[in-house]
Amino acid sequence: MKNEWPLWEVFIRGQHGMSHRHVGSLHAPDAEMAIKNARDVYTRRNEGVSIWVVEARHIAASSPSDKGPLYEPSESKVYRHPTFFDIPDEVGAM
């Protein structure tokens, strides 16, 4: 359907969140309307203070079929986790 509006991915920064999080997607004719639609669809219950939208076609994604070479090598490398250090109490929550 060539008259269909493009798909946009929506990212929202919550009241207490540090970074924008992906919350879902929607259709809109342009970026401005995508932000307005995101406001109406995803912030009705006071979920956010900032909205990012990006047209879905601009997102480059890794291929699920590359799962083996991409992620499996890290499974056997426990030494990459910083769990072998004693962390002083004064550091507090990390």
Place this chain on the structure above:
Amino acid sequence: MTRDEAFLQFLLRMGDNTLVLGHRVSEWCGHAPVLEEDIALANTALDLIGQTQMWLALAGEVQGEGKSADDLAFLRDAWDFRNVLLVEVPNGDFGRTLMRQFLFDAWHKLMLERLMNSSDERVAAIAAKAVKEVTYHVERSRDTVVGLGDGTEESHARMQEALDYLWPYVGELFAADAVDEAMVAAGIAPDPASLRADYDALVGAAMAEATLSLPKSDFAHKGGRNGRMHTEHLGHLLTQMQWLQRAYPGATW
């Protein structure tokens, strides 16, 4: 007419505008052309009905007969309503609904901005709360009117038809009468006519961007805000909106 009688009429005008338009817009719930617009229209309808609760609650207080906002919304007949005719006309297609929304929102925003300086602090407080919602309404309806007006041949034609149909209902928003004179004298509300220049500038710019032509005629249908003669459409709307309270008086859930 005493000051409070005029004040009551003014509050009914504000509350009935938002009540009737809120109901009209809610008729789109589940029927809008796309999901995003469906939710956006439902949000707008809910904003308007929320504003109605504030206006009609204050109207009940000023009237002093112990009536609640619900009593005023559900237990009055068509001739008691004080909304402008613009908000009671049927939705038509999506384009006409959004054109009506923009023509109303533009007035609504200008009116609320002035009411924020009302000498009555209850009115000023309601206006301050509502103006935030309405600022968004007018941004959204304006964008849609421009998008559809300056869109395809089909959407342009429908928007021009919508504007031609609705324009004769715009003049009533600015027609002043004794109620308005009393409100101006009390410092409660502005003279409606004083909003016209800003309104024409706002609407004119949007229509130019939308490549739509404003009708030349200034003929205006009237009779809504003074209750003298509503269109036949209001009665049908009220029948649907009020039937439950009429059939089962005092029903709650």
